[in-house]
Amino acid sequence: KEKPQWNDFLHIDDFDKATIMKMLDRAAEVKALLKSGERVYLPFKGKTMAMIFAKPSMRTRVSFETGFFLLGGHAIYLGPDDIQMGKREETRDVARVLSRYNDVIMARVFAHQDILDLAKYSSVPVINGLTDYNHPCQIMADALTMIEHVGQTCHKLQVVYVGDGNNIVHSWLLLASVVPFHFVCACPKGFEPDQKTVEKARRAGISKIEITNDPKEAVRGADVVYSDVWASMGQKEEAAHRRQVFQGFQVDEQLMKLAGPRAYFMHCLPAERGVEVTDAVIEAPNSIVFAQAENRMHAQNAIMLHALGL
Ligand code: CP
Ligand code: NVA
Secondary structure, three states: OOOOHHHOEOOHHHOOHHHHHHHHHHHHHHHHHHHOOOOOOOOOOOOEEEEEEOOOOOHHHHHHHHHHHHOOOEEEEEOOOOOOEOOOEOHHHHHHHHHHHOOEEEEEOOOHHHHHHHHHHOOOOEEEOOOOOOOHHHHHHHHHHHHHHHOOOOOOOEEEEEOOOOHHHHHHHHHHOOOOOEEEEEOOOOOOOOHHHHHHHHHHOOOEEEEEOOHHHHOOOOOEEEEOOOOOOOOHHHHHHHHHHOOOOOEOHHHHHHHOOOOEEEEOOOOOEOOOEOHHHHHOOOEOHHHHHHHHHHHHHHHHHHHOOO
C-alpha cells in the first residue's frame, strides 16, 4: 500500500502543533459554514466511508455519519455483528477489502493493535474512533470546545481530569505532548494512566503534567474539570468493584466549588449520573458537555478533510 503516514488519524501526537491547530481552525471554519445553513460546500461528494464498530456508540456513529453526509459523502455503518473483524475475518483482509470500496475507514475497536493493523493494511486513511488505549477524535472535539469557551489553549490553561486513567486520559496526555497546557489527572491508586504515555508527555517537555491520587487538591484553580465513566466499554463486569474503589472521585458540587467559579465541567459522555458525576453538576450552567458532543462532528469533519488531503 502507498499512503503517507499523515493520512491516518490514530494518535494526536502523530501530528505537530501547527497541524493540530490548523485542523482545529478548519473545524471552526466548517462549523460556521454548516451553522449558517450553507449546503454548497461538498468536498466529500462521490466519496464513501466505512465505519466499523466493535463497540456501541451514539456520538461517534451519528457525528461521523452526519458530518460526512453534510459535506457530500456517504457513510456505511458496520456494527459489532456485521463484519466481526478478527473473528469472521482477519483484520488485514478487512482492511484490504474495504480499501477497494471506500475512500476512508473509521473504526472503533477493543485492542489498540487492531486499529494499527487496519492502518497498516489499508490503502486509504484510517481514523481511530476509540480503542481501549485512546480516543483522539474526542480530545480534538474537547480542544475545540475549550478554545470556544476558555480561549486559545496555552500553558496556563489547566485541565483537571478526575477518575479512571483510561483511553480519554491517554489522548489528553498525547495532546499535551504537542500543545502546551497544564494537565492534571486525579485517579485512585492502581488506576493511573499508562506509565509510558505519561513519560512520553513529560519527555516532550511542552506541558505541565501531574498525576495524583487527591482529587480535592487537584481541582484547585482548574479551568476545566473533566470526568468519564469509571468502567469503560469492555470493563462493565468490573463496575461494582470500581464503584467501591472510586469513592471520593465523584465530581459533585463540593468538588466544583473547590475548583472555583470559573471552572467548566466537561465529560465525553455517556455519563452515569450519580456515579462519576452528580446530576446537579452535569445540569449546571457551567457544564459544557453538549457543546462538546456537538463539536465531535465539527472536529471530525476537519480530521477527515485533512486525512483525505482536501
Ligand atoms: N463520547 C463518545 O465517544 O460517545 P459514543 O460512545 O456514544 O460514541
Ligand atoms: N472511557 C470510555 C469512553 C466512552 C466514550 C469508554 O472507553 O467506554
